[in-house]
Amino acid sequence: MLPELADLLGTARVVRLPMRSRFRGITAREAVLFEGTEGWTEFSPFVEYDDQEAAAWLHAAIDFGWRSAPATLRDTIPVNATVPAVAAEDVAAVLDRYPGARTAKVKVAEPGQTLADDVARVRAVREHLGPEGRIRVDANTLWNVDEAEHAIHALAPFDLEYVEQPCATVEELAEIRRRTRYMDIPIAADESVRKASDPLAVARAGAADLLVIKAQPLGGIHSALRIVAEAGLPVVVSSAIDTSVGIAMGAHLAAAVPELEFDCGLGTVAMFEHDVAVEPLIPVDGAIPVVRPQVSTAQLDRLSAAEDRTEWWLDRVRRCYRIVEHAAAL
Missing domain, CATH: 3.30.390.10 (Enolase-like, N-terminal domain)
Structure with missing residues (x-):
């Protein structure tokens, strides 16, 4: 209703x-x-x-x-740090906003920047997290297949957990996945799921190893859970740079996913100067609670x-x- x-x-x-x-x-x-x-x-x-x-x-x-x-299967959600396309010397200050986070998602392919900038940024993240940390990179569709192959090869020495949406189309994702299979670096689909008229097309085409899902663009928690069940792929629950209220929606989705193998992109309230909640959903010890925050x-x-x-x-x-x-x- x-x-x-x-x-x-x-x-x-x-x-x-x-x-x-x-x-x-x-x-x-x-x-x-x-x-x-x-x-x-x-x-x-x-x-x-x-x-x-x-x-x-x-x-x-x-x-x-x-x-x-839906009923929740966990009370807290482990989250990743999010590193915008900042200079390498600014990486440590960004990561310090995510205390306890063992995983970092690093923005790459920023317009106006170079692959050398990406390499320097990812290197700085690896140095800060140490060998035990997990690093994923997100190109937001901005590479073509050849650029993606070159960039993934350049970033592979930093032991990537996965590469998120390196190219725009499902066909390109399938091709880059085929080309880089020898490097054993998974390909994740984000925009190809949340902006598509058919979110399951990625899974059917074998174009990704995992899906990045977001509650809002997929029509809500119940709709997203149906997509997860039908896709049959591991998922990462992420945010669309939400307030604590939107993050709570994502946390409830992550709490209801049957298997949650990866840290989630739900720590992004740390990217704001201020938030709407009495107690903002900022990561503590690398996780956020599954709650509905009180709005101030x-x-x-x-x-x-x-x-x-x-x-x-x-x-x-x-x-x-x-x-x-x-x-x-x-």
């Missing part, structure tokens, strides 16, 4: 969270928070996404705010988006709600 649009808009708060370092080309993250019958929930598709794609994120917000979460009214007021941005987001909620409502009626 969908809540009424008026119920969404009646509790909606639009916030803007400044980030400590530029990530994905942004320096602040905007989100809409709603207070549902089950607690606070979040709607935060990236601004460049069209309404059809963003509607899945609204469905996820409704799912978490107005529907009971004072922080909502402090972090409120400008009036024009608030109206932009509320209009977006109205448009996406019509899409969700139409799909529910089918």
